[in-house]
Amino acid sequence: MASTTIPATPLTPAVFAILLSLAEGEKTGAPPSGSRPWIGKHGYLIMKDARSPHGGGVNMGPGTLYGSLDRMMRDGLVEESGVSDDERRRYYRLTNLGHSVLAVELGRLDAAVASARSLGLMPQANRS
Numbered sequence: 001m002a003s004t005t006i007p008a009t010p011l012t013p014a015v016f017a018i019l020l021s022l023a024e025g026e027k028t029g030a031p032p033s034g035s036r037p038w039i040g041k042h043g044y045l046i047m048k049d050a051r052s053p054h055g056g057g058v059n060m061g062p063g064t065l066y067g068s069l070d071r072m073m074r075d076g077l078v079e080e081s082g083v084s085d086d087e088r089r090r091y092y093r094l095t096n097l098g099h100s101v102l103a104v105e106l107g108r109l110d111a112a113v114a115s116a117r118s119l120g121l122m123p124q125a126n127r128s
Contacts, residue, residue, distance in 0.1 A: 006097070011105050014068045015077075017050035017058040019102040022078065022094045024049065040081040040091035043069070077101055 011019070025041050041049070047065055049055040060068075069092060072078045077098035081091040094102070116122045 006101050006104050013056060013058045014060050014064050015072060016105060017056040018046055018068055019098055021046045021049035021055055022092060023102055026094065039083040040093035042089040042091050
């Protein structure tokens with residue numbers, strides 16, 4: 001049964017990186033292969049995104065990735081798209097709840113950074 005409440009606790013680095021990867025793909029509309037409409041991302045691409053600096057620099061193996069994806073599907077944060085270009089690949093995309101959870105986490109992190117800046121623990125952001 002999928003949960004419909006947004007978690008109050010911080011997300012794990014793996015869950016955050018997965019949500020960020022899937023949201024980035026939706027935002028850019030970049031299909032994994034060619035000119036098809038957005039169908040989601042497959043596991044290897046999610047792991048690759050997570051390892052990059054813009055994805056959080058999270059190095060996760062297949063066990064962490066697919067264990068996290070299974071829990072996230074159970075909790076209603078992500079879903080399989082039902083489309084595949086290869087019988088070995090499953091594509092995942094965010095649900096509305098997944099978007100909401102990511103927005104709450106980004107807000108929490110933004111507030112933490114603003115607090116650190118106001119305490120002089122971080123340099124002020126340069127806004128051009």
